[in-house]
Amino acid sequence: xxxxxxxxxxxxxxxxxxxxxxxxxxxxxxxxxxxxxxxxxxxxxxxxxxxxxxxxxxxxxxxxxxxxxxxxxxxxxxxxxxxxxxxxxxxxxxxxxxxxxxxxxxxxxxxxxxxxxxxxxxxxxxxxxxxxxxxxxxxxxxxxxxxxxxxxxxxxxxxxxxxxxxxxxxxxxxxxxxxxxxxxxxxxxxxxxxxxxxxxxxxxxxxxxxxxxxxxxxxxxxxxxxxxxxxxxxxxxxxxxxxxxxxxxxxxxxxxxxxxxxxxxxxxxxxxxxxxxxxxxxxxxxxxxxxxxxxxxxxxxxxxxxxxxxxxxxxxxxxxxxxxxxxxxxxxxxxxxxxxxxxxxxxxxxxxxxxxxxxxxxxxxxxxxxxxxxxxxxxxxxxxxxxxxxxxxxxxxxxxxxxxxxxxxxxxxxxxxxxxxxxxxxxxxxxxxxxxxxxxxxxxxxxxxxxxxxxxxxxxxxxxxxxxxxxxxxxxxxxxxxxxxxxxxxxxxxxxxxxxxxxxxxxxxxxxxxxxxxxxxxxxxxxxxxxxxxxxxxxxxxxxxxxxxxxxxxxxxxxxxxxxxxxxxxxxxxxxxxxxx
Amino acid sequence: xxxxxxxxxxxxxxxxxxxxxxxxxxxxxxxxxxxxxxxxxxxxxxxxxxxxxxxxxxxxxxxxxxxxxxxxxxxxxxxxxxxxxxxxxxxxxxxxxxxxxxxxxxxxxxxxxxxxxxxxxxxxxxxxxxxxxxxxxxxxxxxxxxxxxxxxxxxxxxxxxxxxxxxxxxxxxxxxxxxxxxxxxxxxxxxxxxxxxxxxxxxxxxxxxxxxxxxxxxxxxxxxxxxxxxxxxxxxxxxxxxxxxxxxxxxxxxxxxxxxxxxxxxxxxxxxxxxxxxxxxxxxxxxxxxxxxxxxxxxxxxxxxxxxxxxxxxxxxxxxxxxxxxxxxxxxxxxxxxxxxxxxxxxxxxxxxxxxxxxxxxxxxxxxxxxxxxxxxxxxxxxxxxxxxxxxxxxxxxxxxxxxxxxxxxxxxxxxx
Numbered sequence: 001x002x003x004x005x006x007x008x009x010x011x012x013x014x015x016x017x018x019x020x021x022x023x024x025x026x027x028x029x030x031x032x033x034x035x036x037x038x039x040x041x042x043x044x045x046x047x048x049x050x051x052x053x054x055x056x057x058x059x060x061x062x063x064x065x066x067x068x069x070x071x072x073x074x075x076x077x078x079x080x081x082x083x084x085x086x087x088x089x090x091x092x093x094x095x096x097x098x099x100x101x102x103x104x105x106x107x108x109x110x111x112x113x114x115x116x117x118x119x120x121x122x123x124x125x126x127x128x129x130x131x132x133x134x135x136x137x138x139x140x141x142x143x144x145x146x147x148x149x150x151x152x153x154x155x156x157x158x159x160x161x162x163x164x165x166x167x168x169x170x171x172x173x174x175x176x177x178x179x180x181x182x183x184x185x186x187x188x189x190x191x192x193x194x195x196x197x198x199x200x201x202x203x204x205x206x207x208x209x210x211x212x213x214x215x216x217x218x219x220x221x222x223x224x225x226x227x228x229x230x231x232x233x234x235x236x237x238x239x240x241x242x243x244x245x246x247x248x249x250x251x252x253x254x255x256x257x258x259x260x261x262x263x264x265x266x267x268x269x270x271x272x273x274x275x276x277x278x279x280x281x282x283x284x285x286x287x288x289x290x291x292x293x294x295x296x297x298x299x300x301x302x303x304x305x306x307x308x309x310x311x312x313x314x315x316x317x318x319x320x321x322x323x324x325x326x327x328x329x330x331x332x333x334x335x336x337x338x339x340x341x342x343x344x345x346x347x348x349x350x351x352x353x354x355x356x357x358x359x360x361x362x363x364x365x366x367x368x369x370x371x372x373x374x375x376x377x378x379x380x381x382x383x384x385x386x387x388x389x390x391x392x393x394x395x396x397x398x399x400x401x402x403x404x405x406x407x408x409x410x411x412x413x414x415x416x417x418x419x420x421x422x423x424x425x426x427x428x429x430x431x432x433x434x435x436x437x438x439x440x441x442x443x444x445x446x447x448x449x450x451x452x453x454x455x456x457x458x459x460x461x462x463x464x465x466x467x468x469x470x471x472x473x474x475x476x477x478x479x480x481x482x483x484x485x486x487x488x489x490x491x492x493x494x495x496x497x498x499x500x501x502x503x504x505x506x507x508x509x510x511x512x513x514x515x516x517x518x519x520x521x522x523x524x525x526x527x528x529x530x531x532x533x534x535x536x537x538x539x540x541x542x543x544x545x546x547x548x549x550x551x552x553x554x555x556x557x558x559x560x561x562x563x564x565x566x567x568x569x570x571x572x573x574x575x576x577x578x579x580x581x
Numbered sequence: 582x583x584x585x586x587x588x589x590x591x592x593x594x595x596x597x598x599x600x601x602x603x604x605x606x607x608x609x610x611x612x613x614x615x616x617x618x619x620x621x622x623x624x625x626x627x628x629x630x631x632x633x634x635x636x637x638x639x640x641x642x643x644x645x646x647x648x649x650x651x652x653x654x655x656x657x658x659x660x661x662x663x664x665x666x667x668x669x670x671x672x673x674x675x676x677x678x679x680x681x682x683x684x685x686x687x688x689x690x691x692x693x694x695x696x697x698x699x700x701x702x703x704x705x706x707x708x709x710x711x712x713x714x715x716x717x718x719x720x721x722x723x724x725x726x727x728x729x730x731x732x733x734x735x736x737x738x739x740x741x742x743x744x745x746x747x748x749x750x751x752x753x754x755x756x757x758x759x760x761x762x763x764x765x766x767x768x769x770x771x772x773x774x775x776x777x778x779x780x781x782x783x784x785x786x787x788x789x790x791x792x793x794x795x796x797x798x799x800x801x802x803x804x805x806x807x808x809x810x811x812x813x814x815x816x817x818x819x820x821x822x823x824x825x826x827x828x829x830x831x832x833x834x835x836x837x838x839x840x841x842x843x844x845x846x847x848x849x850x851x852x853x854x855x856x857x858x859x860x861x862x863x864x865x866x867x868x869x870x871x872x873x874x875x876x877x878x879x880x881x882x883x884x885x886x887x888x889x890x891x892x893x894x895x896x897x898x899x900x901x902x903x904x905x906x907x908x909x910x911x912x913x914x915x916x917x918x919x920x921x922x923x924x925x926x927x928x929x930x931x932x933x934x935x936x937x938x939x940x941x942x943x944x945x946x947x948x949x950x951x952x953x954x955x956x957x958x959x960x961x962x963x964x965x966x967x968x969x970x971x972x973x974x975x976x977x978x979x980x981x982x983x984x985x986x987x988x989x990x991x992x993x994x995x996x997x998x
Contacts, residue, residue: 050683068997133862147764148863151785151844158847242791243848244997256673258704259986260680340883344862352883362645434684440691522677522691523666524634531639534669538640539855540884 014398018406021391024384025413031432032417032451035425036274038432042267049435050260059264063272066265068244073276076247079160079240080229081280083167088222090168090322091175093315095183096206100192103316107176110323114173116504116555117326118512120532123166123238124548125329128336128541130154130162133344135332141345149344155239163240167232169322171225175218181463182217186210203312204305212292212299219288224418226284227277231421234514234533247273248423255427270424277421330552336545355542363528363550370511370527370554373446378506380446381454382499388458389465390487397470411462414455422515430519439522448516449509457506464498496578497566504562508555528554621720621922624915625659631916632662636674637696639667640854643878647939650932655923661916666692672793675701678710678908690910694917698903699737699795700982702745705906712907712914714743719918721925722746724954726946732902733944737982738816745904746921747944749933751871752900752976753799753893754968760888761863769867771895773807773834779867780841786866788842790856791849793989796871801988803899805831806977815980819987828988832995839996846996857884873973874940877964881937890966897975902944931957936964 041047045056063069098104129135133149140146155162188210195205231248240246245253251273254266336342340352388410396403417425429448433439472494476486492499517527532547569578639645645665652663668674674695681690697705705711716722725747727734733747734740741747757769765783770776780787790797806812808830814822839846843865850856856868857879870876870891879885905924907917923929927950930943947955963969 050680067994071997133858133864148786153844153848156848241848242851256670256676258672258675258679258701260676260683263676263680341886343886344864354883358642358646361649434680434686437684437686437689523636523668523674524664524691526667531667534639534667537638537669537851537854538642539850539852539858540640540642541858543642 014395014402017391017394018402021388021395021406021410024388025410028384028451028454029413029416031429031447032420032425034432035428036420037428039267039270039424039428042264042431043271044268045264047264047267047431049431050263052261052264059261059268062261062265063268066250072244072247072250073272075160075241075244076230076273076276077280079163079167079246080226081284083164083171083229084222084226086164086168087171087175087225090172090315090318091179092206092211093311094172094176094319095179096203096210097312097315099183099188107319108180110326111173111177112504112559113556114169114323114326115177116508116559117170117330118508118529118551118555119166119170119232119235120238120512120514120529121333121548121551122170122326122329123235124532124544125333125552126162126166126169126325127155127239128332128545129325129328135328138345138347142347146345156242158241158243160241160246163236163246165325166235166239167229169326170235171229172319172322175221175225178218178221179214182214183210185217186213199304201305201308203308204303208299215288220415220419223281223284224415226280227419227421230277230280231273231423233423234529237533238536247276248421251423251427266427270421270427273421274424277419281419330549333545333548333552336541337549339542339545355546359543359546363531363547366526366528366531367550367554369442369525370529373442373449373517373525373527374507374510374554377446377449377453377510378457378503381450381457381506382461382502384454385458385461385502386499389461393465393470407462410458414458417451418455426515426519433520439520440524442521442525445517445520445525445527448520449513452513452516453506453509456509457502460502460505461495461498464495468495500562500566504555504559507558511551511555621718625919628913628916628919629660630662631913632664633693633913633916633920634664634666634691635694635696635920636666636668636671636692637694638669638671639665640669640852643882643939647933650938651920651924651929654929655920658923659916659919661919663920671695671697671701675704675710678705678910679708681910682708682710687910689912690908692908693911693913694920695906695908696748696903697745697906698901699979700985702736702741702904702906703739703982705908706739706742706744710909711744712909712911712917713745715907715914715918716741716743716746716921718743719746719922719925721922721927724925724927724930724945724949726949729946729948730902730944732900732979736904737901737979737985738818739982741904745906746925747902748905748921748924749872749903750900750942750944751903752873752942752973753796753803753869753871753898754873754876754891754973755893756860756868756870756876756885756889756891756966757866758860758863758886758889760886761866765866767866769892773804773894777834777838777841780838783866784841785843785845786864788844788846788849788856788859788865789869790852792992793985794852796853796869797849798985798989799871799899800869801831801992802980802984803894803977804834805988806899806980807894807896808834812977815984816978818981819983824987824991828991832991835996860889861885872939872941874934874936874942874964874967876966877936878938878940880964880966885966887965891968893968893972893974895974897977899979900976901979927954927957931961934958935961936967937962940964940967 042052043059045052045054045059094107098107127134131137131154132152137149137152191209192202192205195209196202200208233248233252236246236249240249244250247269251266251269254262254269335349337355338351338353340350340354342349392403392407392410395406426448430439433444438444468491472490473486476490477483480486511529514529514533517525517530521530528547528551532544532551535544535547567578568575570576635648637644637648645667648665652665655661655663674692678690678692725733730750732750736745755769762768767779767782770779789800792798792801805828806815809815809827810830814827850859853868853870856865859865860868861884873891876885876889876891880887880889905921907914911917925944927945930945933939933941934943943958947958
């Protein structure tokens with residue numbers, strides 16, 4: 001502080017701005033930490049709010065005696081680790097064989113829709129394609145002459161393969177997106193030219209020269225994928241194994257058990273889940289470290305590589321397969337929503353509008369809720385993100401070291417809710433809400449959504465903010481002498497497209513939230529997502545088609561709107577192209 | 582004209598109710614007996630403008646549509662806003678209300694009305710989570726005859742004590758497709774041992790919903806009732822029986838059955854409705870439901886082919902009643918009672934019993950109704966796949982509700998891989 005104090009008026013505003021930034025961060029991180037904290041005591045038998053007032057290890061004893069505990073933990077571990085690794089390999093494969101080629105543009109075109117589609121809707125779609133009476137089996141049945149569906153274990157299989165597949169479809173685009181953001185900061189084309197002139201195949205250049213620098217930049221996103229897939233509940237309910245389920249699903253079942261003693265069990269389970277996430281991330285980190293040692297000699301052994309082309313076509317095919325499955329799933333939802341009767345092995349259904357007609361009345365309220373919560377959370381998240389980024393920029397201008405420190409802190413704080421298992425701290429937050437009687441209001445739900453929407457918006461905007469050339473603003477300040485005018489007319493103008501993209505992203509994140517909605521709403525605030533998940537239990541495919549499609553379309557509409565607003569504006573009552581488009 | 586009449590009636594009732602209330606206040610604390618003493622018209626008056634959050638399982642399109650219909654009706658008739666909170670498991674509602682009670686949320690609870698029976702009711706009753714008694718004071722309750730339908734006041738061996746009002750009747754029936762059966766040249770099994778033979782003949786084409794799903798657990802209880810040598814023991818609390826001895830025939834049976842099931846019994850569908858599309862596609866050959874008219878209404882809604890029929894085991898199948906109850910901390914108890922009274926009325930019950938709507942059998946007894954009301958029911962189509970009351974055969978009593986948790990735990994310990 002003392003060096004700051006020396007320079008008079010600016011200093012105090014610097015201190016105020018850093019205090020403001022810290023205050024915002026504390027406000028953001030407090031519920032998360034309070035959630036984790038409030039789960040710790042119940043995990044050891046102390047939960048006065050539910051009438052348990054003595055410390056004991058009995059719930060741990062019960063936890064250890066749970067039938068198939070090891071299988072459930074193993075299942076969670078296996079599905080998350082393998083889906084993360086597969087997505088990482090696939091994402092890297094796509095990046096290194098597509099970067100700088102026309103194929104890259106095609107990949108980029110699919111990233112936004114793939115990232116925007118809510119997990120549950122995608123799970124429904126994939127289920128309709130892969131299940132024993134699904135599209136794929138029907139196509140085969142035509143040639144094989146089946147009249148009954150095969151006894152396949154293609155969805156909800158006990159090894160969790162279908163769950164892994166779904167997570168890979170969802171996470172690969174996210175990792176590609178994060179890698180692309182990191183790659184632009186590296187001298188890739190120079191490296192490629194240099195490596196090429198030495199006779200290295202391009203795949204090998206990526207692996208040996210770029211990867212060691214790229215990976216540290218995407219390490220945290222990889223960990224968030226890992227943490228997410230361990231504690232995911234909604235997708236696991238739709239497409240994951242059922243007997244036994246993954247561990248996170250089991251915790252949810254304990255929470256909703258009418259025997260309140262099981263709440264203690266759920267609390268202990270949540271702590272165990274947290275330990276699981278921490279240790280998996282730890283193992284990942286250790287593996288990285290060991291690999292970087294072991295592979296050091298391989299990095300410099302001078303082999304120029306042989307199978308580049310093979311790997312290239314493989315990752316290209318895998319990517320195509322992924323997109324195809326996404327498209328097939330979306331079409332399956334569309335078809336089922338208009339079906340009257342469609343028995344196996346028929347390829348052509350009897351059509352009807354009935355499902356839409358019947359669903360429409362019940363849907364309006366969840367749709368309105370989803371829109372209200374999504375738009376509010378997105379606007380709030382982007383406003384807060386911009387304020388934080390501006391405060392960071394301001395600090396940076398005041399003092400390089402303080403600015404750097406603050407921006408590291410902000411970034412770190414943003415990752416906390418993404419790295420902790422949702423189940424753990426949301427269960428804790430729910431206990432707090434219960435005590436305060438704050439459940440069941442849409443603002444509470446919005447608040448919990450913000451814990452996930454804000455980090456994604458902030459991380460999405462921080463890249464463009466970093467690359468922004470401050471000289472634009474300086475020029476603006478010189479001309480207008482108003483910070484606000486400069487910000488709105490110059491900086492926002494230049495950064496308009498990333499802001500629009502961030503709005504769309506925030507909305508997509510909010511639409512997909514299941515657990516936060518469930519825990520904060522006490523069942524009173526229904527969104528399209530909670531409705532869709534509760535439909536799973538009904539097995540009515542036509543209704544699932546309707547809800548899945550609506551869930552898929554909502555974020556898509558926002559992406560289209562954001563895209564449109566990025567390039568067009570309304571001037572004097574008619575559309576005009578934006579200046580910088 | 583009608584409006585005038587009713588308002589005069591309301592006024593006079595209001596006056597008398599004020600008098601009664603004053604007397605009651607003299608005698609003792611009004612709140613204890615409030616539910617009994619407030620005249621019906623008073624309750625209807627107070628219910629106007631209240632919102633009722635109705636927590637009911639939301640997995641079925643037909644049921645959701647019926648609740649939608651009821652929402653419109655109570656809005657029009659009583660000015661009550663009924664909101665269907667679609668839950669996937671009623672036990673989650675019980676745990677929420679219990680948590681609210683322990684957390685000290687004595688009013689403004691998040692649940693105003695809950696669809697319930699069996700062990701969930703027992704749990705709420707034992708923990709003092711229910712409003713009432715109110716059920717037997719509802720005007721519509723006059724249509725219920727506990728003599729004819731004992732399960733309308735005895736819920737899985739637990740007396741309802743007016744803390745819940747009956748809503749619908751249930752009996753376990755099995756569903757099959759006659760067309761598929763004739764192609765496979767087979768007939769439906771008539772008891773547990775024939776079912777085992779059936780599964781052996783059609784390997785991988787039989788399954789049941791994953792316990793603790795309601796119907797899945799009922800299927801276990803059905804098998805247990807058929808297999809155990811002394812089914813009378815099941816009617817008493819489980820603590821009074823030798824659980825291992827009573828249930829060992831069931832486990833022996835399941836050990837034999839499971840390898841023959843769909844996916845070799847390694848996994849099970851989430852519930853009985855998940856069986857419907859599988860039956861439709863021929864992925865499995867048998868489905869089961871607690872609603873004897875479900876198959877007919879599924880034909881009407883296009884979920885099953887017109888060739889499906891239902892059957893029951895020769896020795897009879899389990900039957901029970903499902904109920905409506907009001908949590909203790911609801912702020913809309915008046916409106917909740919008015920809604921229940923409406924749902925129990927001959928009009929709403931007849932609409933519900935229509936297989937084109939939901940097909941849920943009524944809890945009302947025809948002997949208690951007048952001619953016009955009775956006609957509403959006799960005019961209903963039976964539905965192509967619904968068995969007549971004679972064909973439904975003997976209704977086996979539900980085991981005491983304390984058996985449920987024990988059975989589910991024992992099942993989990995054995996058959997979770």
